[in-house]
Amino acid sequence: MTDVLVAGGGIGGLSAAYALATAGYSVRLLERSAEFGEVGAGLQLAPNATRILREWGLLDEIAQAGVLPRRLVLADAVSGDELVHAELTGEFKKRYHAPYVVVHRSDLHRILVEACRRAGVTLETGRTVERVDSTEDTAFTYCADGSVFESQIAVAADGLTSKLRRAVADDEPICSGYVAYRGAVPAEEASTAMPLDDVVAWIGPRCHLVQYGLRRGELVNRVAVFASPAYERGETDWGGPDELEEAFAGCGEHVRRSLSSLWRDRRWPMYDRIPVENWVSGRLVLTGDAAHPMLQYLAQGACQAIEDAHTLAAEAVKGEDWGTALAAFNSSRASRTARVQRTARTWGDIWHVDGVGRLLRNELMTSLAEVYRHTDWLYA
């Protein structure tokens, strides 16, 4: 019997497995896909996550695969004007004791898989976890192929559509009506308007575009997000590529031109859930998107999953019984992640506001003298 079973081999599951394995626990991780891998493009790691990755000895490799951006920039998508920026080097790095890093999602994932292997995690693919039952001191994990695994605890890292979440909450993901298109193209093919070591978000009425460099600046990563008119009309097929150009028609030239570099064969409708207080059922505990799926506007999905892993391992090594450790983990994480979930929603509203609200936002942002006031709670 292993100490820990982790259900789900995404960034959250791998982080939890790695943190617990390096803390001295035996860990088995089950991934339902036939191979480990990540679909997607860029991913942002703020100091609250890179501080942990450095402690885990993984930051150098991640930073080498990615880019350490110079600035976070918010610009108006309609006028193209810069509204406000945060310098990510110098004062920022000193204040938060860690860098801001952007990295290809597949690079981070690969580094975590290799780290888990080195740490002795048993990694299994092709295992779809269906259910976890608990006795007083054992978690029984049931897979779709009939296999059953015993462990002291089971960690649900099965993402937004988590099946294991049913043990603690009878809820469903909440659709935002927004959809994301992504793309990463060689830098030499792209007109970028801004340096590739800037993370830029052009924010506009009901739409935005994020751009930054990946792989040492060789790739331009872009994410375009918009509110689907078809969704608003109540149609079930919504957010298709037919809506993409029109959604950005009122934006400036660079934003409109950038749409051509996006993949059209894949899209990401945006969901979250209402925060729940309890993530524990017997010997099962939720982490990452299974526990607190969030809209992407603070770029904290992966960061919060990494914080989860770090806290879970820290509570475990205190040496109390697992029940105490899971309760302490739950208690210390739920209020913080709920705040991130709620703030991400509000931040999205602020990005996408139209009319006089947009004028007020732009005036407010251009007059912001003290940017740290808005990031200390999250990054410090």
Next chain:
Amino acid sequence: MTDVLVAGGGIGGLSAAYALATAGYSVRLLERSAEFGEVGAGLQLAPNATRILREWGLLDEIAQAGVLPRRLVLADAVSGDELVHAELTGEFKKRYHAPYVVVHRSDLHRILVEACRRAGVTLETGRTVERVDSTEDTAFTYCADGSVFESQIAVAADGLTSKLRRAVADDEPICSGYVAYRGAVPAEEASTAMPLDDVVAWIGPRCHLVQYGLRRGELVNRVAVFASPAYERGETDWGGPDELEEAFAGCGEHVRRSLSSLWRDRRWPMYDRIPVENWVSGRLVLTGDAAHPMLQYLAQGACQAIEDAHTLAAEAVKGEDWGTALAAFNSSRASRTARVQRTARTWGDIWHVDGVGRLLRNELMTSLAEVYRHTDWLYA
């Protein structure tokens, strides 16, 4: 033949008549009502107007009839929290070389009527001006009763629904869908929440309430403004008292309670017009609301009419021909009043914004360090 005929005996017409009469011109003013008088309650006079009224020798009497408020306050109508204020004494008065005064509309009107009489203006009531024709050097003013008056120039001060404006523009007043209710009650009967020497606007989603003291603080003046749901539904009878309570249902207690002091038998639907560049046709010139009707959100309707009167007299006494004087007046006033008209609309949008726009506005206003940045263009 008098030098000047003024069509309209409101605050704008009386101001023009007074300014031109004291500049040495013979002036006849025609008012369509049987008696001079003003319907309404309080009226705000910012330094750009009081500076002129002082030059005219009328400010002391006006200030004695009114109140010199201590502060202009913007508060959130929902929470009741103060957002930002401007001190109107001390630095403000020094900066703008004149005080901020609030006065009962009928007191200001009476003082202007008496001033016109003293200045030798011929004041006639019961004369409805229908049309002005011009020859090269004479204006012929035709009244509904068949009378015709000759003058060197005719000043159209016939307000929002100006008939004389037709000579220069083929337009109509534009309805904002907002309606105002007013009321002035004895101070001892009212719970005011704020001192009566504060001019307070509680601003909220699609509604606001303004409150200040009148008559040396003996009266509480209130104006409640809201967007009519019936207007939005396209109904012709809209903005009635049946809509009043519901429009403020989401507001804090003081705002809701204050509605009981409003007159229900009279209301003011809010209109403006798109700015036009030309106010002159032959020997006819538009002033005040006839030239540039505006929404009330900057409280500048009377102030801009007073500025008109001052500038018109100043251009006249330069001694050029009347054509040159009218053109110079038009040119110097039209761009400024157009800015006030446009800014008043935007200011209304800012006051009435809902959702995340309201959060942004409140954050922006509470963080405003330099209030003069927003008033210099208007008051200086």
